[in-house]
Amino acid sequence: MKNITIGVIGAGLIGRKHLAKLAGRGDYDLVGIADVNSDRIAADYPGTPVFADYRKLLDEARPEAVIIASPNQLHAEQGIACARRGIHILIEKPVTDTVETAASLIAEVRKAGIQSLVGHHRRHHQQVRTLKATLGDKRIGDVVGVSAIWATHKPAAYFEIAPWRSQAGGGPILINLIHEIDFLRFTVGEIVAVEAIASNRQRSFAVEDTAAALIEFDSGALGTFFISDSAVSPWTSEQGLGEAPEFPFSGESSYRFLGRTGSIEFPALVQWSQAGGAQDWNKPIQAQRIHASSVDPYVAQLDHFRDIIRGNARSLQPVEDGARSLIATLAVAEAAAGGRRVDLRHRYETLASPVVPATSDQQRAS
Numbered sequence: 179m180k181n182i183t184i185g186v187i188g189a190g191l192i193g194r195k196h197l198a199k200l201a202g203r204g205d206y207d208l209v210g211i212a213d214v215n216s217d218r219i220a221a222d223y224p225g226t227p228v229f230a231d232y233r234k235l236l237d238e239a240r241p242e243a244v245i246i247a248s249p250n251q252l253h254a255e256q257g258i259a260c261a262r263r264g265i266h267i268l269i270e271k272p273v274t275d276t277v278e279t280a281a282s283l284i285a286e287v288r289k290a291g292i293q294s295l296v297g298h299h300r301r302h303h304q305q306v307r308t309l310k311a312t313l314g315d316k317r318i319g320d321v322v323g324v325s326a327i328w329a330t331h332k333p334a335a336y337f338e339i340a341p342w343r344s345q346a347g348g349g350p351i352l353i354n355l356i357h358e359i360d361f362l363r364f365t366v367g368e369i370v371a372v373e374a375i376a377s378n379r380q381r382s383f384a385v386e387d388t389a390a391a392l393i394e395f396d397s398g399a400l401g402t403f404f405i406s407d408s409a410v411s412p413w414t415s416e417q418g419l420g421e422a423p424e425f426p427f428s429g430e431s432s433y434r435f436l437g438r439t440g441s442i443e444f445p446a447l448v449q450w451s452q453a454g455g456a457q458d459w460n461k462p463i464q465a466q467r468i469h470a471s472s473v474d475p476y477v478a479q480l481d482h483f484r485d486i487i488r489g490n491a492r493s494l495q496p497v498e499d500g501a502r503s504l505i506a507t508l509a510v511a512e513a514a515a516g517g518r519r520v521d522l523r524h525r526y527e528t529l530a531s532p533v534v535p536a537t538s539d540q541q542r543a544s
């Protein structure tokens with residue numbers, strides 16, 4: 179079968195990770211990179227066409243698919259430019275920077291009929307898939323709630339090299355919690371309301387360093403989430419999963435999912451239950467480990483992108499779904515700022531406009 183021609187927009191931290199993973203896959207032919215720092219990128223990727231203007235990548239290299247790994251504010255414009263040319267997109271998280279731009283992107287993706295996949299790579303971990311299946315099979319009964327922590331101490335250099343990280347929008351809610359919110363939506367179900375408080379007492383930046391959120395799921399399950407970038411702990415998904423070498427592996431569980439007939443620690447996947455399915459606090463409780471193999475989620479994500487482009491799978495996360503994770507995460511920040519409960523249902527509804535069928539000249543043959 180013919181390889182998929184692909185381009186990458188934005189060769190920064192995550193764009194380079196995608197480029198490295200692409201190099202190891204047999205299914206893709208890299209036809210170009212677009213980055214405003216084209217001279218530097220051209221020196222680092224000799225032999226690959228590099229464009230300073232991403233539109234030239236789209237029009238001259240004519241890829242069938244593109245990975246958008248540029249700053250958040252550019253995702254909508256670049257995604258729309260791809261859609262209008264019939265180019266499939268793997269778009270980094272957050273899908274866009276605002277709900278309004280997400281709605282514009284969704285409309286164009288639907289109109290063009292292209293395939294879209296949002297880069298919430300955690301969905302591609304085998305441990306996450308196993309957790310989702312275990313909860314879906316009701317092995318701990320109906321989910322009653324979840325208790326979660328994401329806490330680590332970011333070094334001073336993290337803020338010095340990018341001063342926007344100490345301003346509004348640069349804190350752990352919008353940078354880190356969005357992955358966790360997406361993970362919870364994927365595994366437990368839709369989030370319908372949030373409440374939150376936030377604090378900047380540890381670093382005294384304009385943005386929060388610590389927050390606590392209350393989450394209500396559509397199923398009626400409730401959740402609590404503590405997040406901080408100013409506390410040393412082994413409890414982040416990155417450390418627990420051993421997701422990348424820059425986050426030393428702890429193997430520790432930062433999530434506890436509580437069900438009517440048992441509970442599960444994640445990512446260690448330790449299931450707790452009572453003999454014979456008993457639900458009695460006077461009966462002994464025992465643990466059982468559930469096995470899940472470890473895969474590189476970025477590689478698994480590329481494999482899934484290939485499958486949806488070839489029509490062999492449905493996208494695990496089209497742009498509409500990425501927009502829901504954005505809405506829920508923005509709502510945590512809003513709830514913390516306003517000190518009130520934010521209901522999300524009507525916000526999701528604003529994204530649900532009808533699908534516009536694609537015309538044949540908008541779709542390129544792949």
Ligand SMILES: NC(=O)c1ccc[n+]([C@@H]2O[C@H](COP(=O)([O-])OP(=O)(O)OC[C@H]3O[C@@H](n4cnc5c(N)ncnc54)[C@H](O)[C@@H]3O)[C@@H](O)[C@H]2O)c1
Binds near residue numbers: 193232249250271298
């Ligand atoms: N899924 C993940 O694990 C993960 C991890 C980090 C970042 N991200 C997301 O990826 C995106 C990029 O983040 P990053 O940390 O790699 O940022 P970065 O600043 O390291 O890289 C962004 C790159 O985009 C380039 N760029 C800027 N304007 C451009 C333009 N107009 N056209 C083409 N290129 C342009 C920059 O020169 C830079 O090389 C963000 O949306 C971020 O949220 C995802």
